[in-house]
Amino acid sequence: MRLERLLIVALVAVAGCAFAPQRFVYLEQAERAYHDAVADPAIARYAAPELKSAREVLDRALDARATLQDAAEVDHLAYVARQRIEIARAAARYREPLK
Numbered sequence: 001m002r003l004e005r006l007l008i009v010a011l012v013a014v015a016g017c018a019f020a021p022q023r024f025v026y027l028e029q030a031e032r033a034y035h036d037a038v039a040d041p042a043i044a045r046y047a048a049p050e051l052k053s054a055r056e057v058l059d060r061a062l063d064a065r066a067t068l069q070d071a072a073e074v075d076h077l078a079y080v081a082r083q084r085i086e087i088a089r090a091a092a093r094y095r096e097p098l099k
Contacts (some may be wrong), residue, residue, distance in 0.1 A: 022071060026078040027061055033085045034058055043088050046095040050088035057081040 034054060037043045043051060060075035064070075 024065055024071070024074050024078065026075045026081055026082075027065060030058055030061065030078040030081040030085070033082055037085050040089075040092070042096050043092040045092075047088040047091040050084060054081050054084035054088055057084055066077050 035053060037054070057077055057079040061074055061081055062076045064077055
């Protein structure tokens with residue numbers, strides 16, 4: 001009887017872990033990078049199209065997470081968003097006039 005109770009408790013604990021919300025570190029990093037880029041006036045002014053492109057991919061990643069798609073898909077889209085944010089940073093540096 002004691003063994004059965006222990007087994008039931010263990011099964012409930014394992015099952016609970018299966019339904020725990022998954023954390024997407026790459027997506028969190030992409031969101032943070034995007035918010036930092038939006039806060040940079042040079043990027044907002046000189047690289048608006050690139051920033052818009054990054055936002056679109058970031059939105060796709062957020063949608064993928066919300067619909068519980070494959071974690072690899074969410075990570076891939078977050079990676080693409082981060083790369084587009086870096087492209088926006090580079091474009092802003094290139095287009096910003098020298099002071």
